Amino acid sequence: MNPKLKSALRVLAVVLAVHLVLGALVPRVAGHSLRNWGRGLTEVAFIVPSVLILIGLFDVWVPKEVVARHLGRSSGLRGILLALLLGTGAAGPIYAAFPIGVTLLEKGARLANLVIFLGAWATIKLPMLMMESAFLGTRFAMLRLVLTLPGIIACGFLVEFLMSGQAADPPPSPGDCCPATRPIPAPPTAPCRPWKPPETWPSTGTRIPAAPPARSTPSPPQAASTSATGKPISKKS
Amino acid sequence: MFSLFLLATALGGLAVSGVRDRERTRAALRLALRSGLGLLPGLLAVTAGISLTLAAVPPRAIAALFQSHGVSGFLLLAGVGALMTSPGPVTYPLAASLHRMGASLPALASFITTLTMVGTLTAPMEIRAFGRRFTLLRQALSLALALLVGALMGVLL
Numbered sequence: 001m002n003p004k005l006k007s008a009l010r011v012l013a014v015v016l017a018v019h020l021v022l023g024a025l026v027p028r029v030a031g032h033s034l035r036n037w038g039r040g041l042t043e044v045a046f047i048v049p050s051v052l053i054l055i056g057l058f059d060v061w062v063p064k065e066v067v068a069r070h071l072g073r074s075s076g077l078r079g080i081l082l083a084l085l086l087g088t089g090a091a092g093p094i095y096a097a098f099p100i101g102v103t104l105l106e107k108g109a110r111l112a113n114l115v116i117f118l119g120a121w122a123t124i125k126l127p128m129l130m131m132e133s134a135f136l137g138t139r140f141a142m143l144r145l146v147l148t149l150p151g152i153i154a155c156g157f158l159v160e161f162l163m164s165g166q167a168a169d170p171p172p173s174p175g176d177c178c179p180a181t182r183p184i185p186a187p188p189t190a191p192c193r194p195w196k197p198p199e200t201w202p203s204t205g206t207r208i209p210a211a212p213p214a215r216s217t218p219s220p221p222q223a224a225s226t227s228a229t230g231k232p233i234s235k236k237s
Numbered sequence: 238m239f240s241l242f243l244l245a246t247a248l249g250g251l252a253v254s255g256v257r258d259r260e261r262t263r264a265a266l267r268l269a270l271r272s273g274l275g276l277l278p279g280l281l282a283v284t285a286g287i288s289l290t291l292a293a294v295p296p297r298a299i300a301a302l303f304q305s306h307g308v309s310g311f312l313l314l315a316g317v318g319a320l321m322t323s324p325g326p327v328t329y330p331l332a333a334s335l336h337r338m339g340a341s342l343p344a345l346a347s348f349i350t351t352l353t354m355v356g357t358l359t360a361p362m363e364i365r366a367f368g369r370r371f372t373l374l375r376q377a378l379s380l381a382l383a384l385l386v387g388a389l390m391g392v393l394l
Contacts, residue, residue: 008277015285029292036288044280046240050247052273056265057250094322095283095359098366099272105367114367115375122354128329135333136345140394144346147389151382159374 044096051096055103068108075110080153083113087120097121111163112156119152279362283322286358290321311387314340314348319380322356342394347387354379 015037023030071079087097101114109117124145132141254262314335332345340348355376356363363372 002274004274004277008274008281011278011281011285015281018285018289033285033289033292036291037285040284040288041281043240044284047243048276048280049269049273050240050243052269052276053247053251053266054243055272056267056269057247057254057262059268060261060265061254093359094353094356095279095362098362099276102366111371118375119354119379123350131329132349135329136336136342140342140346140390143390143393144349144386147386148350148382151386155375155378155382158378159371162374163371 048096051100055100059103059107062107064107066107067104071104071109071113073110075113079110079113080116080156083109083116083156084120084124084149087117087122088125094118094122110160112160115156115159116152119148119155123148124152279365283359283362287321290358310340311344311347314344315351315380315384315387318348318351318383319355319376320357321352322359328352341391343387343391346390347383350383350386351380354383 019030019034022033069075070082075082097118101118104117105111105114129141129145132144251262251266254265328349332349335348336342336345357376360372360376363375367375
């Protein structure tokens with residue numbers, strides 16, 4: 001069985017076991033929690049698949065070069081605005097934004113813009129702003145927006161600055177985090193990672209496998225080797 | 238409503254992509270499926286953790302805690318917000334009911350900001366995606382930002 005599916009099932013089993021024990025002790029809380037969980041999962045089921053499909057399409061159709069140009073080192077103010085726009089236009093809790101962020105990074109977005117994107121996604125979405133006004137007053141919502149917006153942008157550049165201090169250090173130990181973090185400490189002299197000549201990428205085989213192992217697999221060395229062979233593609237045809 | 242719009246966009250994009258290039262569309266779907274499977278354990282665990290916390294700690298108990306004004310109530314709200322992560326549709330009604338029960342608006346501003354931006358429960362997922370150092374930096378700075386926003390709103394409101 002697929003190892004990821006297996007660990008998902010394991011999580012499911014643990015959660016159900018916890019609720020069984022809880023149900024024996026305090027049935028009311030267990031029931032309430034299960035109902036909450038159902039509601040949360042329904043929300044996730046409505047949002048996440050669409051987001052994943054859009055990410056997949058984005059990954060396949062939008063070349064690295066374009067992302068690097070619009071969100072990369074030299075993107076400037078336009079990049080910040082685009083990151084804000086990308087974040088505010090989407091739906092779902094912040095953990096739905098993580099895989100999108102990974103894709104953006106892999107395609108050459110700069111770190112500051114990633115943080116801005118995540119922050120915008122979290123707190124200043126347009127539909128949420130309307131809801132905030134309805135519940136807590138327009139003055140409250142507007143004031144919070146005006147104060148948060150520059151803060152998020154400042155956070156982005158601070159994180160990038162503080163992370164770049166690590167650029168000289170060797171990449172983090174494998175198993176500590178996924179390969180997706182490796183592009184982060186790129187030296188400032190290289191605005192984006194080496195870009196292969198255009199004739200290589202239309203054949204999907206070379207680039208498709210590069211993305212997915214980065215998101216999930218806990219053991220990067222193995223993941224990298226399987227992706228290099230392009231196994232997922234050849235298996236299909 | 239918004240999720241329907243999202244679904245329509247995804248399906249529309251898929252259709253256009255399928256007409257333009259079938260092989261590439263198939264690759265996109267494979268990617269979506271694979272990252273979905275990778276996301277599944279984390280999503281299951283996070284939603285379970287949040288719903289359990291919300292069930293075990295009823296809103297009324299939270300409100301009773303936060304009726305204290307001043308710095309302690311302020312920090313308490315920000316701290317609870319930093320621990321949990323909840324989507325907007327859950328956050329705003331909760332904040333409104335806390336306000337009715339006596340929590341101050343500036344404290345709620347930092348509560349909302351930490352609740353949506355900082356999440357100890359979602360940190361493992363973020364670490365897996367972007368690394369530990371990035372996650373710590375981003376969350377620490379966001380927490381500082383949330384406190385600052387709350388304090389400024391206390392002055393301005």
